[in-house]
Amino acid sequence: MNTNKTNDINSKLPNVGVSIFSEMSGLANQYKAINLSQGFPEFDTPEFIKNKINYYISAGLNQYAPSSGLPKLQSAIADLVNTKYNANIDSANHVTVTSGATEALFVAIQTLVKSGDEVIVFDPAYDSYEPAIELAGGKAIHLQLKAPTYRVNWDDVIGAITPNTKAIIVNTPHNPTGTILTESDINNLSKIITDHKLYLISDEVYEHIVFDEQTHFSALRFEQLRKRAFVISSFGKTFHCTGWKLGYCIAPTNLTEEFRKIHQYVTFSSFTPAQAAIADMLTENSTHVYALSDFYQQKRNVLINALQDSRFKLLPCNGTYFLLLNYSAISDVKDVEFCHWLTKEHGVAAIPLSVFNQSGHCDKIIRLCFAKNDNTLINAAERLCQL
Template sequence: MSEKKFESKLDNIDISIFTEMSMLANQYKAINLSQGFPEFDTPEFLKESVITFVQQGKNQYAPSTGMPDLLEQISELIQRQYNITLNANETITVTSGATEALWVAIQTLVRPNDEVIVFDPAYDSYEPAVALAGGRCIHIPMLAPDYKIDWQQVEAAITAKTKAIIINSPHNPTGTLLTEQDMQTVEKLVWENDLYLISDEVYEFITFDGRQHESVLRFPKLFERSLVISSFGKTFHCTGWKLGYCTAPPELTDEFRKIHQYVTFASFTPAQLGIAKMLQQAPTHITELAGFYQSKRDCLVNALQDSRFKLLNSQGTYFLLVDYSEISQQSDRAFCHWLTKEKGVAAIPLSPFYEKPTSDKIVRLCFAKNENTLLNAAEKLCQL
């Protein structure tokens, strides 16, 4: 009798492009501007707070929804930032990173044969989570250089099967921001078509040149149909701690928590307490974050002015897109491999973020690095 062949639930998924390029950067000892993590350390105050809580024995399970101190501080942060008062016990859930929050949010909403609208280039965790829930992503491309959403195209894509829309602002990988008008438009579409919204806002505190992040939390009517995803890792330079949270109205939060308890029952207790203390006693870290990263963006942009790259406008996140069409006609993936192996700088191609890759010659650089790293990378890039 022949053995039954194992069938993958994600047979079209390979290792992520982030893993691929970071492995290549390590192999060739290249400057790694590919994977989006800070090169600098977590604030000393936060590290010391976590160590103190470990030594105090705060090392057992947290409540599944999150430590009460942290939930309270998140609600106060939301009040300060977005002028909305929420009952933390009914609307906020701490998760083991934003990726878990996104996965649980998608499982909360999506049923077999449901359709979910996403915008390419789209973060690579959306589609696998939708597929595992039995749904299907409907991809709407955003085009260079502005990467604006064509809302008429969105409206035309909505069918009886459409369950949700996923938005991401500030946007990874393009660094663009949704406007107030964008948010008003999506609110209208959501309510007129009985849809839900998942809003990926993990870079919410990193916007540049005085621009405002238009969170769903600024739009109370839209929030009634939404799950908002946030990340402490991005905010406090501690991506390895894997702490995030989901904010949603009580009905959606109840369902979210049912699933969350069977994915990661509770997240790292000392870190939750440390972040709660950081939010309470060192709030200026968040208010200074945009300026901190804007200086790094400007450092890289200024250092690349004499290069043959065309620099696209980074409005937020810690990513800069560059057009290499005057340097090479290789595909973006081939160019990133060549750049890493031959020139010692690792970048991320955009094609893996698309259902149907474009022919654009554009790659993503991460500037969450020390100034010397950015200048050394720019020096190599200016030689091309």
């Protein structure tokens, strides 16, 4: 009798394969290309935090933190958001520290979504949303945003709501497009959430990277939204330490209680010495947070200026550390093929935008990451200007 059961597993995510980020980074390594594809900084974490984490490791702070986070980090997070957004956040009851924003997104989705529920997402969308929704038994309802502005049509949102709709996921500043939600957008969103008794998952991992003196309209600024929202952010983006995988989720007490029930069985707690180090950074050296927009705006401008003589059409970038380029004046091929060609033949790795669309919709647009040293950006731009 054949007792081999290795092939009896029915995949829960049959349509998921190797991510485009791993694929393009692999190609970049293979062809020794300049890697502007995967979204991680080329520069290092601030010395202050590195010194602090070394201190706490040496001091023996190496065991489990409380599942909801070190109290001093929870308090520092609450102080930051209360100052920035005039919110009324209670650190102990509203703030949960997580192993990166991806864990927070996963747990928030598992908290809300049950079999048959629908969740509205906006394409192009970050690739972790739909798998988490499917694993919870729900269905992602994709609304396509259109280039070059990628603005949300709120009438389309209302038209997509059904009796099964449970939540809406927004991402502002938006990866991959670099757009931000305006105050008018948030007012429309708030009315829809309230009128239809929906929940909101607000992915705000780039909250401190907004350009040209514009305002980040966090859901935490608006009382009606705060009552029905999970707001998620990431220290990896803020402090150039993506490998530490440390983020947080802010939600009202009733939602936080349910969130923590699941969180404790996903990671239980997150890297203790990093929590202590970041708490000190927020309380003793917070100028870094407030200087981040200017820092990345300078990076954006270096890349934009270096691409002025190229044949690419540059799309507006209001936030994040990503810039979109339309290559339709250069090639008629699909964006995935174009990115492979660009990496292999011209030594620059980028991300094709169509992979963020459920439909595979292609506008001949690619994404570049400018969280890199100036020389890297200029060298990449020189190659792109040769096309």
